[in-house]
Amino acid sequence: MKRHPGLVPLSHDHRQMLFVAQMLKRGPTRYPDVPTTATAKAAYARRFAAAALLPHMALEETLLFPLASGLAAETDTLMKNLIEEHRQLEALLAELETTAELETTLDQLGVLLEQHVRSEERQLFQQLQGLLPDATLAALGPRWREALPPLCLPTEA
Numbered sequence: 001m002k003r004h005p006g007l008v009p010l011s012h013d014h015r016q017m018l019f020v021a022q023m024l025k026r027g028p029t030r031y032p033d034v035p036t037t038a039t040a041k042a043a044y045a046r047r048f049a050a051a052a053l054l055p056h057m058a059l060e061e062t063l064l065f066p067l068a069s070g071l072a073a074e075t076d077t078l079m080k081n082l083i084e085e086h087r088q089l090e091a092l093l094a095e096l097e098t099t100a101e102l103e104t105t106l107d108q109l110g111v112l113l114e115q116h117v118r119s120e121e122r123q124l125f126q127q128l129q130g131l132l133p134d135a136t137l138a139a140l141g142p143r144w145r146e147a148l149p150p151l152c153l154p155t156e157a
């Protein structure tokens with residue numbers, strides 16, 4: 001199904017998040033000029049969370065999910081799981097400060113972030129396009145961008 005234009009700003013932010021997820025995970029990165037040591041990755045993750053991930057998740061919970069709440073049991077269950085994953089992502093970010101296994105925590109954060117974004121793109125957005133009126137979806141994009149400018153990834157390592 002083609003992505004509704006009202007969801008395009010969210011998908012743009014998700015693409016940036018997939019880039020970060022790939023970088024945080026273990027193993028070689030496809031991208032040049034990104035942090036490669038665990039300490040540098042953790043510093044990047046902290047800045048990314050504050051500038052982008054935490055505001056994005058908060059806006060999903062206050063603006064996006066309420067639009068679809070109560071319309072379909074399948075979607076309600078999915079959104080409940082997605083909110084639970086938001087809490088897990090926050091817990092992993094907190095764990096960066098205390099863990100003795102920094103590479104493992106970074107890898108878990110990258111894996112969960114990628115899986116979470118793909119669930120939203122492949123399942124939630126498909127369901128929302130079937131459930132929400134066209135006008136609601138069309139209004140969402142500008143409301144999202146008004147509340148949250150395009151994600152600008154912190155670049156310094």
Ligand SMILES: [Fe+2]
Binds near residue numbers: 057060086116120
């Ligand atoms: Fe999310």
Ligand SMILES: [Fe+2]
Binds near residue numbers: 014056060117120
């Ligand atoms: Fe998201």
